[in-house]
Amino acid sequence: xxxxxxxxxxxxxxxxxxxxxxxxxxxxxxxxxxxxxxxxxxxxxxxxxxxxxxxxxxxxxxxxxxxxxxxxxxxxxxxxxxxxxxxxxxxxxxxxxxxxxxxxxxxxxxxxxxxxxxxxxxxxxxxxxxxxxxxxxxxxxxxxxxxxxxxxxxxxxxxxxxxxxxxxxxxxxxxxxxxxxxxxxxxxxxxxxxxxxxxxxxxxxxxxxxxxxxxxxxxxxxxxx
Numbered sequence: 191x192x193x194x195x196x197x198x199x200x201x202x203x204x205x206x207x208x209x210x211x212x213x214x215x216x217x218x219x220x221x222x223x224x225x226x227x228x229x230x231x232x233x234x235x236x237x238x239x240x241x242x243x244x245x246x247x248x249x250x251x252x253x254x255x256x257x258x259x260x261x262x263x264x265x266x267x268x269x270x271x272x273x274x275x276x277x278x279x280x281x282x283x284x285x286x287x288x289x290x291x292x293x294x295x296x297x298x299x300x301x302x303x304x305x306x307x308x309x310x311x312x313x314x315x316x317x318x319x320x321x322x323x324x325x326x327x328x329x330x331x332x333x334x335x336x337x338x339x340x341x342x343x344x345x346x347x348x349x350x351x352x353x354x355x356x357x358x359x360x361x362x363x364x365x366x367x368x369x370x371x372x373x374x375x376x377x378x379x380x381x382x383x384x385x386x387x388x389x390x391x392x393x394x395x396x397x398x399x400x401x402x403x404x405x406x407x408x409x410x411x412x413x414x415x
Contacts (some may be wrong), residue, residue, distance in 0.1 A: 193225035196269030202254035204277035205237035230263030255353030299338035305372035312387035332357035
């Protein structure tokens, strides 16, 4: 029986953060859960290509912008399920059992709960809001990961060709068909440390609001950077 999952990771100069994630995914390959790893790369100038070669990942080179990258990478996927993860996400022990159980359940699309690699009240509040938003409004962000059948991915049109908010656009298309997987992943807090928790959190919230108001994602990407 073929392993069911194609893992898709958008990358841009991600060599410094990919190691732990690729190691966890290799465990999934050894266990017969993961069929392949696809790095959808937006023009890295570091060791990302070499990391792909060393681990046997497929490299899909595209224009930068997560929507473009993910759409192109998903076109190459051969698994029955797609698992989308950010390069700075760390999977916990036990993730394989929970993912396999989600697939067997027939629950459709699923996402992970979020935590940060930082202590303190601010990190807990931001992660808590992300998890609440996902449950109440069905809007997990990309750093929470996304697991879904390829048939469902295709039926809702897949990732749109936009440079930002591609995760929200797909989540909206999946409305009512998203469920928590029941595993907590850890993502990097580097942007929050750099910009400040309040400033970065406010920027994320206002970007979401402007997107819902119809502002061009290309403008939002420039503003976000």
